[in-house]
Amino acid sequence: MNKENEGEFTTRRRGAELEAAIIQAAWDELMEVGFQSLTIEGVAARAQTSKPVIYRRWPNREELVLEAIRRNLPPLSDEIPDTGELRSDVIIVLNRLNEMLRQIGQETIHGLMSVLTGIPLSELIGFRRTNAMPIVLNRAVERGEIRQEKITPRITRLPADLVRHEVLMTYEPVSQDTIVEIVDEIFLPLIK
Known part of the structure; x- marks a missing residue:
């Protein structure tokens, strides 16, 4: 391999790292463009991956958005109030x-x-x-x-x-x- 081609071979993300990047990209797209305008193409571009990689994990954009919501919003039980009343x-x-x-x-x-x-x-x-x-x-x-x-x-x-x-x-x-x-x-x- 010559020096010109070295940059073409980067370590591919896999497993949890790739999944986290996709979910974060979906959340960012949701916050930026909204649900109606969110596309798998946009998420793939933001996550620097391909549509088939996303579709192997989530069958549709709605399942992906739901997962992004689950992972980005803390559960309501994280800090349970106790004011005494x-x-x-x-x-x-x-x-x-x-x-x-x-x-x-x-x-x-x-x-x-x-x-x-x-x-x-x-x-x-x-x-x-x-x-x-x-x-x-x-x-x-x-x-x-x-x-x-x-x-x-x-x-x-x-x-x-x-x-x-x-x-x-x-x-x-x-x-x-x-x-x-x-x-x-x-x-x-x-x-x-």
């Missing part, structure tokens, strides 16, 4: 969910929902595999704010479900006033 803790959790939904964007949420029909809504738009609300509620039980028998799986999911519903119906991030209404007028009366 249930109301404040729930409002903090819902604000974090709302921010996560804002980052993902309504266009992305609706686009994913229209194609990935086999994936639960909670998996697509936040509160995925989180234990934030059960922990917040269990702490409130321990403090004597609420009774354990009032806590059911549906009640536990209710505040986040209502925030997601607002986002889906309005195509807008949920206002602070709406979050407070959800907590004060719907959720707390059901569990006290």
Whole structure:
């Protein structure tokens, strides 16, 4: 090999390194051009790889975008609030969910929902595999704010479900006033 050709042979990325580059490229494309304009071609160019390499790992752009969301947004349970008051803790959790939904964007949420029909809504738009609300509620039980028998799986999911519903119906991030209404007028009366 002569000196002119040396630069042509670079070490190819493989495995986890390549996958991480593709996922980061997908996230960057999503944030820069939005869901509707995101293409596998654009992701491949940004990741400096080929479309077939991407399609071997993800069958379509929606699965790739979903994976990019999973890897780039921290789970809501990373920092579970403990203010000493249930109301404040729930409002903090819902604000974090709302921010996560804002980052993902309504266009992305609706686009994913229209194609990935086999994936639960909670998996697509936040509160995925989180234990934030059960922990917040269990702490409130321990403090004597609420009774354990009032806590059911549906009640536990209710505040986040209502925030997601607002986002889906309005195509807008949920206002602070709406979050407070959800907590004060719907959720707390059901569990006290």
